Amino acid sequence: MTEILTSLTMLCLLVPVYVYFGYPVLLWTLTLWRPRRTHRVGLIEPSVSLIVSCYNEAGVIREKLDNASALDYPSEKLEIIVVSDGSDDGTDDIVKEYAAQGVRLIRQEGRLGKTMGLNLALEAATGEIVVFSDANAMYAADALRMLVRNFADEGVGYVVGAALYTDGREGASAQNENLYWRYELAIKSMESRLHSVVGGDGAIYAIRRELWEPLQQRDINDFVNPLQIVAKGYRGIFEPEAKCFEETAGSFDKEIARKERIVNRSIRGLMRVKSVMNPLTVGIFAVEVISHKLLRWLIPLFLLVGVGGSTLLAARALWPFQVITAGALVLTVLAFQGQRAGDKQDLPVWISVPYYFVMVNLYAVKGIAKAARGETQVTWSSARPVSHGGLMIDNNGSRESVNRWWLLLILFFVLGLGIGYVC
Secondary structure, X not given: OXXXXXXXXXXXXXXXXXXXXXXXXXXXXXXXXXXXXXXXXXXXXXXXXXXXXXOOOOOOHHHHXXXXXXXXXXXXXXXXXXXEEOOOOOHHHHHHOOHHHOEEEEEEOOOOOHHHXXXXXXXXXXXXXXXXXXXXXXXXXXXXXXXXXXXXOOOEEEEEEEEEEOOOOOOHHHHHHHHHHHHHHHHHHHHHHHOOOOOOOOOOEEEEHHHOOOXXXXXXXXXXXXXXXXXXXXXXXXXXXXXXXXXXXXXXXXXXXXXXXXXXXXXXXXXXXHXXXXXXXXXXXXXXXXXXXXXXXXXXXXXXXXXXXXXXXXXXOOHHHHHHHHHHHHHHHXXXXXXXXXXXXXXXXXXXXXXXXXXXXXXXXXXXXXXXXXXXXXXXXXXXXXXXXXXXXXXXXXXXXXXXXXXXXXXXXXXXXXXXXXO
């Protein structure tokens, strides 16, 4: 029995190690001798439809439309469409001010969600290339040119730009998110050279309009749509020179809530296009999807089993697992210190990193649990400060929910140790 428990525990503990460290090393090894670009680029100027999704973005929509109008791309080939999901803060009125500049407003009534809004926008879009963006994502002047040059290769179906944070050093939450995102950008670059970058980025990504398929309301568009394109035999490219700039969520609570929502919608979306996990269909891309997305979302479950098994084995005086259990306890204690802190933006790195890691994984479990129950969040709000029409968080409800998670973690360790000693 001990041997089976040991094997299962080790397997579950090795999965997170592979996902966070082994997979990037695998990508680096497989792309070591490949050229920086594995597809053709060219100076082309196809017609482009820039679609901006928004809900109550009165605080930033004017800046976004000024930014879009100033992009270095022929105006006669650029169509700007704003799709508003029932905004009620004056966003639509601001957009109408730009009608003389060719900006089109599509209003969706009833708060049906971003995905349904994009379905409407694609019915109206006329560009050969469609670029998706968010209201808070400000593009570099040459961003569109950098995106579309990749479509000179007929095998390229979508192109993902680089969303960079402007407040990456302002507060512990932003620092952690910025560090994580730089890690993600490195992985996207290697995936792109090997086959395709996994998924898009709602702030800046482009597709061939002919490859768009109307999505279901519960789909997360910048994940499901790229998977559908790969399933059709096209590649997805990461273009680091196509840059946009935005702010992080600004607080741990908002960032964690955003992660929960992404996992909740994405894991269902992957099941919708599960053919991309079959290497016989899409080759090495299947390894990318499973490693970068599926296994990463399931990391909290692997960790629960792995740490639980380690706790049982530690109680049987097996020293390697005593070390692992002690490390897990230290991580949990540091994360709990972060949870107790009044101002989380001033947390030192040795507390903010454990706190960010633990909380993101706890809320990923919540997202998976909701998906398993058939619950999917289809509407969205900006995660930025409320002055920008952002998400209002019920701090009391959030705190009570978090406290329940911490209580479960403590009981988890105590129960494991008790069972281990008994056995």
